[in-house]
Amino acid sequence: MSQLPYEILPHIVPMKTVKSLNDSDYDGMVLVSHTLPSHLELGSLKAEVEKAIKIDKSVETDGCIREVNFPAQRLIYSPTGPINRDYDDARSYSEAAAKGIKRALKAGVTSPLLILPFERKFVHADLVTLLGALEALYVPIQFREDVPEKNSKIKQLGVWGPDPSAVNTIISLALALEIGRSVARDIGGGDPERMSPPRVEEYVTNIFKNNPHIKLQVIKDVEVFKKEYPLHNGRILMLEYEGEGPIDCTLMLVGKGVTYDTGGADIKAGGVMAGMSRDKCGAAAVAGFLKVVSELKPKRIKVIGAMAMVRNSVGEECYVSDEIIASRSKVRVRVGNTDAEGRMAMADLLCQMKEKVVSGEINPHIMTLATLTGHACLTVGTGYSIVMDNGPARENGQSKLLQEAGSILGDPFEISTIRREDFNFHKDKGEGVDVLQCNNMPSSRTPRGHQGPAAFLILSSGLDKHGLDSSVPIKYSHLDIAASAGDYPDEPTASPILALYAAYLEGRH
Ligand SMILES: [Zn+2]
Structure with a gap:
């Protein structure tokens, strides 16, 4: 295959654990929550949202933006809505996070600080929230390639939770899941020319090249298709991983x-x-x-x-x-x-x-x-x-x-x-x-x-x-x-x- 003029990389959102809500690297805090948090550090944020609800009942369901006394200055409150009905599920968190992040971007925030929820009804509510935020920050591959200066919607995403070491763990897991999802979105979302079979081959080959954990085999010979895959023609890409044993x-x-x-x-x-x-x-x-x-x-x-x-x-x-x-x-x-x-x-x-x-x-x-x-x-x-x-x-x-x-x-x-x-x-x-x-x-x-x-x-x-x-x-x-x-x-x-x-x-x- 000929050398590409650029390197194909999956989309990655720069992300880090924030230890203090007084960190001055951020210009907007996004609070995703079911109820107003009772956590001590968030007391003044809670008070601000309560003030907003006093004059506008819809804040409870629709959220709001308020000025707050932190270096980030802005609070974007994005409520999940009820989570205890028979039919509520974990998507309440990913959807509220995506909505909150999109609202922050609309407000001009360039470095959002995401405050993870504490509710425990859904065991992975914090991870699901972070994944929802990352989904909203994804940039389609053709836009990244055609307009490289727009390849990220933000400078960085800060993530805060009461236990920084737990946040570190969530971030590294979310990063691994999100890189994979971004690869899937790139291939699935590319237009019929950008992601034609030969160009999917090129993309997958690049994504996994020099990856010692994945074996990649490409099948594209028409004669092989005739003999071994008579119902198929195009490209077959085989990927294989074998973890530390015993399997x-x-x-x-x-x-x-x-x-x-x-x-x-x-x-x-x-x-x-x-x-x-x-x-x-x-x-x-x-x-x-x-x-x-x-x-x-x-x-x-x-x-x-x-x-x-x-x-x-x-x-x-x-x-x-x-x-x-x-x-x-x-x-x-x-x-x-x-x-x-x-x-x-x-x-x-x-x-x-x-x-x-x-x-x-x-x-x-x-x-x-x-x-x-x-x-x-x-x-x-x-x-x-x-x-x-x-x-x-x-x-x-x-x-x-x-x-x-x-x-x-x-x-x-x-x-x-x-x-x-x-x-x-x-x-x-x-x-x-x-x-x-x-x-x-x-x-x-x-x-x-x-x-x-x-x-x-x-x-x-x-x-x-x-x-x-x-x-x-x-x-x-x-x-x-x-x-x-x-x-x-x-x-x-x-x-x-x-x-x-x-x-x-x-x-x-
Ligand atoms: Zn069809």
Whole structure:
């Protein structure tokens, strides 16, 4: 690869622990809180907010900016609102933090001092708050590259909590998580040219170069695709990490990386194509998660990540409906709709992961991560990932583990079940064909439109021979992140990196 004129770096917010609220390096304090804090150092801030509430009741819910007697001079109060109702969750903190930081920027603050909350209902409220602030400070990659002087929204972020050593710990963890999320946002959010398959290869190669903890393999030879990944074409990026042993868990992630989805020959007509550069957020999350792993260096775990990068284009080389293709697992697949390309791009990699498991991985768990269906968005609504287990994964409680882990850090999951109807739906009725890739309607108009594709992935990869009734049961979960990945004009969310961290890495680093 030719030398780049610049170095590709993930976006990093300069951050440090602040020991005293009288630190003069800051020009605005951001207080994220559920109730007005009773902590001694914050007594005068509390008094100021109470004064504001006296003349304006809406301050309780909407927050305010007040002049305060500290070197920072300004207080931005950003309340979380109620946190004790049945349906309140940790996102109250990340959202209030993001709102507070954005308000501070609007007020002209260049060095915000974030005051972490003390409430203990949500165990990681402080970490979630800091992550919310960092998310609001992210700058998209193309803006950073095109206008380098705008590559940071602030000079520095100070973080204060009553126990400075606890703040140090939170900052270093937040930094590791945020670098990974920033990698995922860069890849997921880059436009169809900036993050085309070759340029994702270039980006990932640069991010992980000289990284002794990650092995990277790039597959781009058309002949290799024909032989080993007959359902895929484009780029495959394989990332591998092996922590200090003995290994007791192996995570194997396959991410959908459709850099632009025109629908293919079954073109997305009528103005519904816009936004389809976000169809690579599954692969982006895989890269981001491996970045987190390489920062935290968790012990006793091996992580293999596969990024299936491809552009679903219309042209003389595009595949069309009615084509019959034999997959890597020798399952014969009939193409029903070229817009169902994500499952095609992942099926052979899923099969390869299955082969690795059969030849011996320790306590393996395979997952696919994909912005797969519009049906997922209709089912759960914006902001929620869906997880679906096969038999062995369900018996191991993987869905519940992920759902509980995600809720702690404000990265929520809903659980769906793959049923017999989903398998029946994808059995092809024609002679000499095993599996129908897709019906001819969009998933959003197909009953069980997000569970069906999980059954297709199981059938086309040969994982159906590794259920609970097999001699080699393999845990597999399909994650549909179409509803949680983030739509224009918002930046990608980098979901489900936080949930994966909390489920599999916490306690290992
Ligand atoms: Zn599509």
